[in-house]
Amino acid sequence: MKHTDIYDVLKRPELLGQEVTVCGWVRTFRDSAAVAFLELADGTSFPRLQIVIDKNALKVDPECTKLGASVSVKGEVVKAFKGEGHELNAKEVVLLGKCPPEYPIQKKRTTLEFLRGIPHLRLRTNTFNAVFRVRSVAAQAVHRYFHEHRYYYVHTPIITASDCEGAGEMFRVTTQPYDAKYESEQEYYKDDFFGVKAGLSVSGQLEGEVAAMAFSKIYTFGPSFRAENSNTTRHVAEFWHIEPEVAF
Numbered sequence: 001m002k003h004t005d006i007y008d009v010l011k012r013p014e015l016l017g018q019e020v021t022v023c024g025w026v027r028t029f030r031d032s033a034a035v036a037f038l039e040l041a042d043g044t045s046f047p048r049l050q051i052v053i054d055k056n057a058l059k060v061d062p063e064c065t066k067l068g069a070s071v072s073v074k075g076e077v078v079k080a081f082k083g084e085g086h087e088l089n090a091k092e093v094v095l096l097g098k099c100p101p102e103y104p105i106q107k108k109r110t111t112l113e114f115l116r117g118i119p120h121l122r123l124r125t126n127t128f129n130a131v132f133r134v135r136s137v138a139a140q141a142v143h144r145y146f147h148e149h150r151y152y153y154v155h156t157p158i159i160t161a162s163d164c165e166g167a168g169e170m171f172r173v174t175t176q177p178y179d180a181k182y183e184s185e186q187e188y189y190k191d192d193f194f195g196v197k198a199g200l201s202v203s204g205q206l207e208g209e210v211a212a213m214a215f216s217k218i219y220t221f222g223p224s225f226r227a228e229n230s231n232t233t234r235h236v237a238e239f240w241h242i243e244p245e246v247a248f
Contacts, residue, residue, distance in 0.1 A: 003072065007044035010085055015077045022049060022088065023072045023096065025124070028107060029065040038065065038093075040073065041124075046133060050080065050087040060093045067106065068099035068124075139221070142242060146219045151244060154211045154218045156204030158225075161196050164206045169226045170199030171237075200225035204243055212245035219244040 004020040024042035031037075038051035051073050053060055064071045074092040081087070104114075105124055115122040122128045143153065163170050175193040182188040189197045204220035211218045220243045228235050 001072065005044040006040065006042045006049045009049055009077055009088065010045055010047060016079065016086065017077065019074065019076050019091070020088070021072055021074045024049070024070070026065065026067055026069045026071060026099075029067070031065075036060070036065070038071075038073075038090075040071070046129065047085070051075070051090050051093075052078075052087055053090045053093065058090060058093070060090075061095050063098050064093050064095045066099050066101075066103075068103040069095065070097035070099075072096055142221060146244070149217070151217045151219045152211070152215045154204070154208060154215075154220050156201065156207040156220050156222065158201050158223065159194075159198055160201045161194070161198050162206055163199070163202060165202045165226075169228055170202055171225050171227050173198045173200060202226050205245075208243050208245040212247045216247045217244070 001023065002021065003023045004015070006022055006024060009015060009020060009022060022040060022042065024040040026038055027041050027048055028039040029036070034055055036053040036055055038053065039048040040051055041048045063069060072094045073088060073090050074094075075088040075090040077086050078089055079086060104110075104118055105121055110125060112127075115125060115128070123132060146153065159173050174189070176188060176191060179188075182191075185197070189195070192198075202224055204222060204224070208218055208220050221240070223238055223240050225238050226235075227237065
């Protein structure tokens, strides 16, 4: 479907007075006697686009006003009535996807513990939406910095037989079911997919050091996994980190 990103509608002054089509998910709905307001988000910007619906000129399917519903809206871009920015005077609202009444993300505040139980929906909340936007910008800044300083980005393996930290904290990777017939660990892993004991990487340091001997300056930026038995807020089983290596 040909449409305009909400980011462009909010930011581009040349779109004022033009008719555009936007697509997104309903975040809020406010109703009054003559006018209704939808707040629409499509993920291209953190601020949402306000859709103004003249109830005397346009009849809208009630399903389009439910929180979480997916809709497309055609209308004219105008200056926002209050504050800066733009809004859309709707001429057509089309339902793309219904949202069930038990949709758990509501306007009220939700706890992180509650969101843990709905990982497929929590990115729609302001908290997680903001966190992942910051992560995206931070990752771009990391790559830009190292690129401008002539470091080469090296991809290191996630599955490896090397425990470069040497603390025995690796998560093991195996296709073998447990069987008591094996008399030793070595025999067990001999019949495994790799033929040796393998695990999730705890660090890309070893491969990074090898690459630095060829490229002089490199960095790795990716996930590591550590089976540390810790319940502190500073230890997690999976995390991303940057590991630069410089030969000289």
